[in-house]
Amino acid sequence: MNAPFGHNRKASNAGGRMYAIVFDLDTATLEQTYPNQSWRNAYQDIRRVLEDRGFEWQQGSTYFGNENITAVDCVLAAQELKRTYQWFQPSVRDIRMLRIEENNDLGPALG
Incomplete structure (x- = not known):
C-alpha cells in the first residue's frame, strides 16, 4: 500500500x-x-500535467510528489510543462524543487 499524501x-x-x-x-x-x-x-x-506525473496539489502553486518521485522527476515535469505549453516559460516568475524531510500540519498548534 502506498504512503498517504498530505499532512503528517x-x-x-x-x-x-x-x-x-x-x-x-x-x-x-x-x-x-x-x-x-x-x-x-x-x-x-x-x-x-503534474498529477499525471505523480504529484498532488497541496495548496496554491505547490505540488508534492508521491513516494516514488525523485529530483530527476521534478526536472522532467518542469521540462514537460515547457514543452507542452508555449505560454508556460514566459509566464514563470519563479519555479523551484524542494526536498522535504517531514511534512507536519501545524493547524493543531493554533487551536
Whole structure:
C-alpha cells in the first residue's frame, strides 16, 4: 500500500525524502500569452500535467510528489510543462524543487 499524501507523514522513498515543485506565475504575462478564454485555466492545465506525473496539489502553486518521485522527476515535469505549453516559460516568475524531510500540519498548534 502506498504512503498517504498530505499532512503528517514522513517521506518514504529512498533516503527518507520527498520532493515538491513550487512556482509563481506572472499573471500579467499569462494574460497576454495564454491562448484560452480565461488565463486562470492555466493553473488547471498545469495541475493535469503534474498529477499525471505523480504529484498532488497541496495548496496554491505547490505540488508534492508521491513516494516514488525523485529530483530527476521534478526536472522532467518542469521540462514537460515547457514543452507542452508555449505560454508556460514566459509566464514563470519563479519555479523551484524542494526536498522535504517531514511534512507536519501545524493547524493543531493554533487551536
